[in-house]
Amino acid sequence: MTRVDEGGRRRGVLRRMTLATAWGEGLDGYDLGVLSVVLPLITTSLGLSPLWEGLVAASALVGIFVGAPLAGRLTDRLGRRRMFVLDIAAFVVLGVLQAVVTEPWQLFVVRLLLGAAIGAEYAIGAAMLAELAPSRGRGRRLSGLLVSWYVGFLVSVVTAYLLVDLAGLNWRWVLATSAVPALVVLALRVGLPESPRWLVRHGRVDEAREIVERQLGPEAFAAEEYAAEDHGTDRLRLFRGELGRRTVFVCVFWACNVAPYFAIFTFAPQVFTALQLSDERASTIAVNALAAVGAVVGMLSIERVGRRRQLIVPFWIMAVSLVVVGLWSGGPAALVAACFAVFAFFNALQGNLTAVYPIEVFPTDVRSTGVGIGSAASRVGAAVGTFLLPVGITVIGVGPCMLIGAAVCVAGAVVSHRLAPETTGRTLTRTGGVGSVA
Structure with missing residues (x-):
């Protein structure tokens, strides 16, 4: 095999790993986004009370x-x-099961389990990719x-509107x-190698070295500092000392990023209608x-x-x-729409870091556990916001609800300013090592 062929094969494996992980993240966005379109249909079809509507909307987040x-x-x-x-x-099995539910509790249970699978994806996928990818460009990968997540969410919204409005498909x-793209992702993932950092952590250094040298080149094992992986075993350290501060940071910034987003955009049609935007679908x-x-x-x-930054x-x-929407919810439609557009743009721009920071600030032996804790904490806020928003719009109005969302963003900014480390350009061994980032 020529050097060119070998280099192409290496890039091909890393590209496949990236694609398999990105499609999985996109599938998460698809599963969560499609519900925002068909939820009004579900409410009518199953006769959901406001309580059940909130439970169904929040079920995946609780999962x-x-x-x-x-x-x-x-x-x-x-x-x-x-x-x-x-x-x-x-994902495949649960996606299909959504087609046969007949009662609110059945849909709640299936969506709850689907949420558990989505949560697992957050904990597994990014760690799998980051622990093989080289430091250069790791943040971009x-x-x-998260680009895939937002694309998946957008595709689900467009697809759902087309299937409901044009094809007349049942909700x-x-x-x-969602089972269709899940099958594609499953095919991509079969046969991928184990994480070399996880192998080193479990004493299988030779096996890890072979994978790294085969996939990334003979110099990569030393350059990426695989042999210097932390061998800690105390998982409770995630709640103590420096790692405890990192855990708090990840939980808070992640929650403050996703809570307003899910609360607003799960009920986007209802929110835009309440704000008197003429075309809630287009908005x-x-x-x-x-x-x-x-x-x-x-x-x-x-x-x-x-x-x-x-x-x-x-x-x-x-x-x-x-704040602008909250204080001037009856303002010109163009202004309100522009404010939501700005919010959505910068929320997504920042949201990429939910796939980066949690991976980079935890050491390998507790990386997926730490990411899982951060993801779980973020969904507490998202689930509470999603559950309470329809009630809040009815009781206190959409304006005060938006002001509450602004307060959540301010809290995220303050905590991030105090605790966020700078990890750009450092190897995963260094960013995850205790005492190595500041």
Whole structure:
């Protein structure tokens, strides 16, 4: 095999790993986004009370809370590759089951389990990719996962509107369309290698070296400092000392990023109707499209701007945009739409860091566990916001709800300014090592 052929094969494996992970993240966005379109149809079809509507809307988010830390713990113990395949197989089964539900509780249970699978994906996928990818461009690769998430969310919204409005498809089958991309992802993941950092952590250094040299080249094992991996065994250290501060940071910034987004955009049609925007479909699609654009911009800028700056500045911009809507909810439709567009753009631009920071600040032996805890904590806020928003719009109005969202963004900015480290350009061994980032 020539050097050119060997280099192409290496790039091909890394490209396949990136694609298999990115499609999984896109599938997460698809499963969560499609519900926002068909939820009004579900409410009418199943006769959902406001309580059940909130429970169905929040079910996947509650599932993430359970699934992410559990899957993270199992992934740290059993290995990345095995869980990487099993999790996506669950997506296929649960996606199909959505087509046969007949009662509210059945849909709630299926969506709850689907949320657990989504939470597992957060804990597994990014770790699987980051632990093989070289330091150079790692942030861009991980940011690409969130680009895929927003694209998946956007595709689901457009697809759902087309299937419902043009094809007249029942909402059950619209939800079940998620099984199709899940099958594609499953095919991509079969046969991928185990994480070399996980292998080193478990004493299988020769096996790890062989994978790294085969996939990345003979110099990569030393250059990426695989042999210097931390061999800590105390998982409770995630809640103590420096790692405890990192855990708090990840939980808070992630929650403050996703809570307003899910609360607003799960009920986007209802929110836009309450704000008297004339075409809620066009508004929903346009704002989600701008979110996808923001994610792409964030991916392209992360290595230049740096993690810390790209995290803190957008929090303040999002807070201002929601304050304007909150104080002037009856203002011109163009202004309200523009504020939501700004919020969506910068939320997505910043949101890329939810796939980067949690991976980079935790050491290998507790990386998936730490990511799972952060993901679970973020979904507590998202689930509470999603559950309470329809009630809040009815009781206190959409304006005060937006002001509450702005306060969440301010809290995220303050905590991030205090705790966010700068990890740009450092090897994963160094960013995850205790005492190595500041």
